[in-house]
Amino acid sequence: SLKIVFNFQAGFGILANMFLLVFYTFIILCYRPKPTDMISCQLTFIHIVLLLTGGNIWLWDIFGSLNIENDFNCKATFYISRVMRSLSICLTCLLSVFQAVTISPSSSFLAKFKYKLKKYMISVFLFIWSFNVSFTSHRIIYSGIFTNVSETKQMKVTKSCSLLSMNYIIRALILTVIISRDVFLVGLMLATSAYMVIILFRHQRQHKHLHNLSHLRASPEKRATQTILLLVVSFVVMYWVNIIISSTAVLLRMYDPVILSVQKFVMNVYPTITPLVQISSDNRITNMLKHIQSLCHHIFKKR
Known part of the structure; x- marks a missing residue:
């Protein structure tokens, strides 16, 4: 049952x-794309x-059927x-930062970074x-197939793969960099999200006396901002749940099928819901789907 799920x-x-990848590729190649x-x-x-x-279960099934349970499989x-x-x-953090800069008023401190971000976007990607x-190249060195020799120097994470023990100084250095990076990025996402919420709240208050809020149509910028806020909240929640599960696995220092199964599910939640949120909130996609639907209806009607 878990395998089916x-x-x-x-x-x-x-x-x-x-x-979504096909859609964005088409937009980038054939139209003038937005930085987002x-x-x-x-x-x-x-x-x-x-x-x-x-x-992913599919890969482990394929590797198992081909008897490719070796170091290369684990390391890769x-x-x-x-x-x-x-x-x-x-990139989720970059998306949040860019949208915060985009909707910032011209008088704000972030407004002067609007054109700089667009100019250096390729450099930021690289x-x-x-x-x-x-x-992340240290994962190639400190991962491999699980053996029964010196089990105390390995942390079993799947039936056939394990993480090998590191030197204390190297492990402390890597953990420090990873934790610092994650704390900085998550903190930056939360800060830009709070800033965007304030901007949207001010915009809503300014237009309250001009429009009935129940009939107020959201602008493309507002809709994009709400989408990114939803993505950031989803990512942060799934991130902390995954941290708790990973910490539990590290403390146990063993392969636990229940913990691993829950972790697999949690890890796949964010990449699964992200395209659904983007598809439902992007007018270009909904209009394209409506156009395709009407075109198909017209073709079948002719037949």
């Missing part, structure tokens, strides 16, 4: 993200890879999964990718 969750998330489209396109690709590698899976998770938090790809 994981397969359905991962399959549904992959299909939704693939649809560039970020969302990368985030969608990252979530597809994350759903495929982040403890752990490394790619960790890189994608790191990129997901970085820095984020290169940093996470290089920093």
Whole structure:
């Protein structure tokens, strides 16, 4: 039953993200994309890879049937999964920051960064990718197939793979950097989210005397801001739940099927709901789907 749940969750998330990836690729290649489209396109690709590698049952079944339970399988899976998770938090934070700068009033402190962010967007992407790809490289060294020899020097995380013990200084240094990075990014997401909520609240109060709020149509900027706020809240909640589960696994220092199953489900929640939120809130997608529906209806009517 758990296997069916994981397969359905991962399959549904992959299909939704693939649809969104095709849409953003089409927008980037054929139209003039918004900077947020560039970020969302990368985030969608990252979530597809994350759903495929982040403890996905399909991959373990394929590897098991092909008898590919070796060091390469363990190292590649752990490394790619960790890189994608790191990129997901970085790009979600960048999306939140960029939207906060975009909707900031011209008199605010953040307004002067609006054009600078657009100008250096490619450089920011290159820095984020290169940093996470290089920093996570220690996963290649300190992961591998589980053996019965020196079990105290290994932490079993799946039936066949484990994390090898590190030097105390190296482990402390890596943990310090990871915790500092995550605390900074999550804190920045919360700060920009609070700033966007204040901006939306002020905008709503200013227009309250001009429009009936029940009939007030949200502007594209307001709709995009609300979407990003929902994504940030979802990410932060899932992030802290995953931290609690991971800490429990580290304390037990063993492979626990229940803990691993819950962690797999939690890890896949954010990349699964993200495309659904974006698809439902982007007018370009809804209009495109309505156009396709009307076109199909017209074709079948002719027949």
